[in-house]
Amino acid sequence: MTHDAIHQPAAESSATTAGAVSDEQTQRIPRALIAALDTSPTAVDNSVDSGGQKTGAKPSAVSVWTTAQSSPAAQRKNKYTPESTAHPAKMLPEVVRHAVAHYTKPGELVLDPMCGIGTTLVEAVRLGRRAVGVEYEPHWVEVANANLDVARMQGVGGEKGIDARVFHGDARQLVTLLPPEYVGQAALVVTSPPYGPSTHGQVSVSPGAGVQKYHHLYGNTLDRGNLANIGHHRLLAGFTRILAALRTFLKSGGHIAITIRPWREHAELIDLPSQILACGRAAGLIPVERNVALLARAAETDLVARGSFFQRDFIRKQREAGLPLHLIAHEDVLVFRTALFPLRSRELEGVQREPEGLSRSVCHREARVPGEVEAAAS
Template identity: 90%
Template sequence: MSVWTTAQSSPAAQRKNKYTPESTAHPAKMLPEVVRHAVTHYTRPGELVLDPMCGIGTTLVEAVRLGRRAVGVEYEPHWVKVARANLDVAREQDVGGEKGIDARVFHGDARQLVTLLPPEYVGQVALVVTSPPYGPSTHGQVSVAPGEGVQKYHHLYGNTLDRGNLANIGHHRLLAGFTRILAALRTFLKPGGHIAITIRPWREHAELIDLPSKILACGRAAGLIPVERNVALLARAAETDLVARGSFFQRDFIRKQREAGLPLHLIAHEDVLVFRTALNRQSSRELRRSQRELRPRRRSVSHVDARVAVEDEAVAA
């Protein structure tokens, strides 16, 4: 486990001049420095990076700016256009030199990854960096108008009636769908390739959902080997403390929750779960041994592991 100091500069400063104005509207943008840290530590120049739920294309943009190739998949057509526009910004800034920028964005459902991506990507990916849609209480922007109070906007993924969007279903079905995505990623990862997932807990009807532990169970159910559980700071590390960078909405949300009796604090970090594939196609014994060694002792997490596997089988059927 390690701590990534990924918020020494503000999110706006990290994205300045690298992303289109339309990118601001996405409800859950990944912090660019988190991607840069993962890409730098788990890949070499020229290797391929994948994000199966790429949103505005942060993973792709930061990967190519570090000299890696990139491919992404996005469910919502609007964000596909925005991701491609952000890659165009990189092209206009001559990222990649004479050879140009090697990055593509595909429109589709990541649960159908095996049929969605071309065969040329099979076994070629060195690193996946992604994050599932989650936590409406942590997303969004706000405006304040006289007499209207605080109005929230840009906090939803697409049409809320679209049940094919993982963001619009309960967290149990989200976990089952995400397990399918993780299992499909094994087709495209190199032996020993890594998957870095940024995630944090959230509250659903006042209940705390320990999403990092549940995603850990999803990875195991998908046949991946958990190797690290890191902390990516969302606050600036000063000499003696952390300086929170919470948005106006997040601060307003915390204030309201405290008034309701929940002693919450601004989020200062998110978990980065790192998995890898087996080192070769025949190392199933290593996989089973690693899973036994890393399996949590708490019954609740083991129960989640079994439940996710059952739900994934039901969805696949």
């Protein structure tokens, strides 16, 4: 779920529900230790896989994806229902199309464990691939299915019909949620983690009321089963669990493309891409690329920004406060792959079980960078 605005997660509420996700308290970690963790390989695969690549190697920036030559609205025109607009964070269709075209072949399976309005699924089937997705919120499951119905009505999939399914549930339970028929079948995963309550959304202007914000939250903010509502460090721990489970459903050498960007919290940059990179390693994945997906149009001599209202408003306020920020023109695309040989039965069993002490993983500890809202620790 790509986010179309500057993201500033708010302090986590102390309120909980009966279905709260239990996590241990977070401990403050020195910067020196964080840096050391970032450079240490943590993948559970062998140090060198059958392809000869070291699993601990850092990915390099391989390419720039020109994924915003047309506006987000133009990319979705006539392919998505009007209800899709209300989702607080939507992945650019061209980002999915680029990933699908470069990492899969026609007929292969594409998976998104947090599919939102189904952008990954819709674009995959329109390129002749099979698709499967998981979504936590029931409303977006319905919207994703509706968007797939649009593709069906437009003749996508040929005489045999479109091969795409959406499952309702928590992606952290992926191994028990998806049917066995998908084990070892996916050639590619395209996804993006939620960032929690933030300033994305839509606006309206009412006389005497000023600017009003709407469609900017993920479901019920008290729902602790939603990754968007459980705080930054728990989000990373949960995302690591999802990445580990994805290994069960990926082919040998299958790829995972994750769109992500940093954000500023109290004027300090939170390097979420590097934290997700650590999560991928902790989940036993091999980092292979760190690309740039443009959120601005590449013109003849410069980039034409497509900043949202909230981006521009945030930048204006920061500049007035003396911080010379600029509109975000791109987001990172981290690409991992699985080992080039199948998981051994013992390794597969380990992935299918929730790892003990997962909240103490590298990515969990890296989440406590200086500047994080203190109330996030509970």
